[in-house]
Amino acid sequence: MTGSDNQGSDALSSNDPTDDDQVPAWARRTTGESRWLATGAVVGIIAFQFLLPNQFTPHPAWLIPALGVVLMVILWIGNPIRIDREESWLRRCSLALTVLLAFAMSWSVYHLVLGLIDGTVSDNARGLLSSGVEVWLTNVLVFALGYWELDRGGPAARAHGRKPFPDFLFVQMQNPDLADPEWEPSFVDYLYLSFTNATAFSPTDVMPMSRWAKLAMMAQSGISLITVSLVIARAVNVLK
Template identity: 55%
Template sequence: MLGFEVDPLNLPAWLRRTRGEHRLPVAVAIAALIALQLAMPTHLAFQPRYLLPALEAAIFVVLLIANPVRITRESAHLRPLGLALVAIASIATLWSGWRLASGLIDGALGDEPVAVLLKAAAVWFTNVIVAALWYWEFDRGGPAARASGRNPYPDFLFPQMTAPELAKPDWEPTFVDYLYLSFTNTTAFSPTDTLPLSRWAKMTMLLQSASSLVLVALVIARAVNALQ
């Protein structure tokens, strides 16, 4: 399946049951996401501006109570809650992105370059975090499912999977890996070292790259127009 021999008695960590990844990295990312949403200018934020961040925070508290240190516990309720959190964050990001694009096109954001860049950067960073959460939540069924090791078919092919001799024996993808994947996909507009395998992964990366490309193009066009 993977193009190399796997010793059933010495499976790499990402193929077997593990103790689960630490909660801290994704907690920091969600806190940063909520902070960015709250700091978003009024004309870019979903209204009422505290509604979606409050819902995200409430859901995350429940998830944190269920898996406070390491993400291993699965249930019929936790999975939908995790997906709901990312869906709510996606709504906020899509709204801000649409408002930003509209403002760049009609000039409603003003001509102050620093202010425009800061607004665009805030939307861009939320896009990176939200996409990383989607990748993290869906790859092989999510973090808890990956910790159980029951699904051997990855949605993303990380370099450590094809070259296990270069990875530590306990390596498995964690949120930081998906954040890096999201960041590089947003900046390079294409996969870099990690390849999407499933159709949903390919389409999600396509949408993320396209949205980032449109945003960058609009910011550049606005900057050129301001210099004229």
């Protein structure tokens, strides 16, 4: 092989699209995401369970928070700093925590709406609005946690680049030339997705790609719309 052939071969190798330098961080193996922000969301959801009136929380009132703390501690022990360890038992614990918090949120929404419809909710406008805000924020945090936990198999699977096809298409994925090559979705991105979906009642700049993602966003928008409309209507009626 001649020298020019060697140079041509080197040029082709350097332009190989499979080279890590050419592949964005979200599509290849990375060091894994920190657990701090997701843990903060879990703590926030548990705190809202304590702040809500007893009629909006499952009984006994300590059960959901206690189970949540136990699962959170287990996950911290299994993946203390960065979420990059793929173990089936860790995955089950993480999904169990998400389901547990989603159940608590669903319970709160159901009993808040039921109380608004049958008139058993207090006529205290301040208390009603406070409970409504807490339920709405719980909705945002729970769905953010769910999107983060399920997109492309979860944070550990994303760290290993297991699934090439995203469940949520972020702007940085659509415009790689305008994004940092080291960008990859973190909990903040899923929190933004959840917040905008709960306020706009529809996708904004993050598009759901898989069917489960579309159904989840539809469910969140419906819950948010019902909660906001009923709480505001009742509060206005109380305030005259």
